[in-house]
Amino acid sequence: MGTMNAMKLHDTAAIRVWIVDDDESIRWVLEKSLTREGMQVESFPGAAELLDALQDANADALPDVMISDIRMPGLDGLELMDRVHAAKPDLPVIIITAHSDLDAAVASFKGGAFEYLPKPFDVDAVASLVRRAAQKRIATPELKPMEPRAAIIGEAPAMQDVFRAIGRLSQSQITVLITGESGTGKELIARALHVNSPRASKPFLAINTAAIPKDLLESEFFGHERGSFTGAAMQRKGRFEQADGGSLFLDEIGDMPADLQTRLLRVLQDGQFYRVGGVSPISVDVRIIAATHQDLDRAVQEGRFREDLYHRLNVIRIRIPPLRERSEDIPLLLRHFLDAAARELKTEPKQLLPEVLAVLKAYDWHGNVRQLENTCRWLTVMAPGQDVHLADLPPELRGRPAASEAPPVAVVSPTAPPVAAAVPAVMPLSPVPATIPVSGDWHEALRHWAEARFADGDDDLLGHASPLFERTLIEVALAACKGQRQEAARRLGWGRNTLTRKIKELGIDD
Numbered sequence: 001m002g003t004m005n006a007m008k009l010h011d012t013a014a015i016r017v018w019i020v021d022d023d024e025s026i027r028w029v030l031e032k033s034l035t036r037e038g039m040q041v042e043s044f045p046g047a048a049e050l051l052d053a054l055q056d057a058n059a060d061a062l063p064d065v066m067i068s069d070i071r072m073p074g075l076d077g078l079e080l081m082d083r084v085h086a087a088k089p090d091l092p093v094i095i096i097t098a099h100s101d102l103d104a105a106v107a108s109f110k111g112g113a114f115e116y117l118p119k120p121f122d123v124d125a126v127a128s129l130v131r132r133a134a135q136k137r138i139a140t141p142e143l144k145p146m147e148p149r150a151a152i153i154g155e156a157p158a159m160q161d162v163f164r165a166i167g168r169l170s171q172s173q174i175t176v177l178i179t180g181e182s183g184t185g186k187e188l189i190a191r192a193l194h195v196n197s198p199r200a201s202k203p204f205l206a207i208n209t210a211a212i213p214k215d216l217l218e219s220e221f222f223g224h225e226r227g228s229f230t231g232a233a234m235q236r237k238g239r240f241e242q243a244d245g246g247s248l249f250l251d252e253i254g255d256m257p258a259d260l261q262t263r264l265l266r267v268l269q270d271g272q273f274y275r276v277g278g279v280s281p282i283s284v285d286v287r288i289i290a291a292t293h294q295d296l297d298r299a300v301q302e303g304r305f306r307e308d309l310y311h312r313l314n315v316i317r318i319r320i321p322p323l324r325e326r327s328e329d330i331p332l333l334l335r336h337f338l339d340a341a342a343r344e345l346k347t348e349p350k351q352l353l354p355e356v357l358a359v360l361k362a363y364d365w366h367g368n369v370r371q372l373e374n375t376c377r378w379l380t381v382m383a384p385g386q387d388v389h390l391a392d393l394p395p396e397l398r399g400r401p402a403a404s405e406a407p408p409v410a411v412v413s414p415t416a417p418p419v420a421a422a423v424p425a426v427m428p429l430s431p432v433p434a435t436i437p438v439s440g441d442w443h444e445a446l447r448h449w450a451e452a453r454f455a456d457g458d459d460d461l462l463g464h465a466s467p468l469f470e471r472t473l474i475e476v477a478l479a480a481c482k483g484q485r486q487e488a489a490r491r492l493g494w495g496r497n498t499l500t501r502k503i504k505e506l507g508i509d510d
Helices: 002-010 024-036 047-056 077-087 102-110 123-135 157-168 186-195 214-222 258-270 296-301 307-313 327-345 354-362 368-382 395-399 419-426 442-455 461-480 485-492 496-506
Strands: 016-020 040-044 065-069 093-097 115-118 176-179 204-208 247-251 287-292 316-319
Touching: 016 024, 016 047, 024 040, 024 123, 040 047, 047 065, 047 077, 065 077, 065 123, 077 093, 093 123, 115 123, 115 157, 157 186, 157 316, 176 186, 186 204, 186 247, 186 287, 214 258, 258 307, 296 307, 327 354, 327 368, 354 442, 442 461, 461 485, 461 496, 485 496
Parallel strands: 016 040, 016 065, 065 093, 093 115, 176 287, 176 316, 204 247, 247 287
Antiparallel strands: none
16 A cells, blocks of 8 residues: 555656635636646635535545645635644645735644745746645644734745745754844844744843943853952853753854854853853753854855854854845835834824835835834824825935945937936936936936926826836837837737737837
8 A cells, every 4th residue: 555655646647636725716727737737636616615525535536735725715724724634634735825924824834734835826836846745744743823023024935935944943943044134134033933943932032242242242141150250249140041941042143253153162062161260061952043144154264253153053044135125025014014103102003105105115225124114113203194295204215316326327218319318308307317227226216206296296197107118118129129029029028919009009110
């Protein structure tokens, strides 16, 4: 029987997949995609229909893999997974969801999901995932719910990778290194790793090595005996002892002095250390979660960080993306922090006008989520009305270009004069750069143009901007494709008929 099952799992055509989703289009796409890969697919519009089929199916008709939406009318995907696993504990379940956040990821792995797949997903990659699920049975132990203060918001693919890593590491004792720019939320990720671990009932302590004077760091880490130095009037336990059984978060590990790096390495190797002035070794059981905004690889090459310590810490690495790499999360974060600031100040949440949201979404956010959170507090206090206007934004967001510092270059249309020459004749933009940088920040010039037009009280901005935007892209595409409309349409992401219609509407001579 075991041999037959093994043969079945290695035979793609024998893989039987059940899909449950209340969205008919999702069912249709998955069914067509997996059937094309030679799999046997059966789909259901809801949990009740799948459970009925599971009850009636004989052993040979049971699925090898189940794919389920997480939010459905009636019984949701997580409850369905619980019931299915009660009847078939080894059945891999792939959870798909349009509401992708840390709680959804944690809840999915908590229920024993094989994988967590946020929408929109790559249909072609689903078949490979199903094959892996059919060939490997995993059981993920129960995860603990997140603390409210450790809520992490993000629907961008890069953040989904972070959520998935937290879920996978939830039952591990392994050392983790978190990298990311300042303000990205590295301590929140560390707390999430602790809260969803077997050590959750034990202490979580954080220490910022860059914020403590060098001569106090050793005592802060390892404690000291009475009289070991001037001012040591009594014995003191260090953070390692205080965190015994729990997790110790070492923030900005790249700033740790060389002598302390040596002592930390010994603790990681032996699990023992001496208090300052002490003669008896102390043993502790602490999980280390380290974080840095620095490039530790370069620090090792330059001799500023011990290579052996680096390898001890860099067992599993989680990279937190900067906010500019997940701009689709900015509206969610703004709403969250505006609501939080309103609760804190006991007032109604501010509402961002569309043009304000566009400016904030395009901003570079060098301070990342921390800067965005502080901006929301500033707006809650300083914006005079309920609606936030462009003039209400902090000066640095109103007047400073965001992202690139590359020298600007004028963009020239094949059949039109340079934008730098054309813009002043049409739009008075004295505070705005007359050229648009080609480094990807053209939207900054557009933002300033829009701000100026709104400030002048102009109407129908989209009516002015949209035809010019489309015309410029079409002219550049036709020039690049030497007038071949079929290729130009493909490069633009349109059909040929759409391009032809647009050319006629805009009066373009190609």
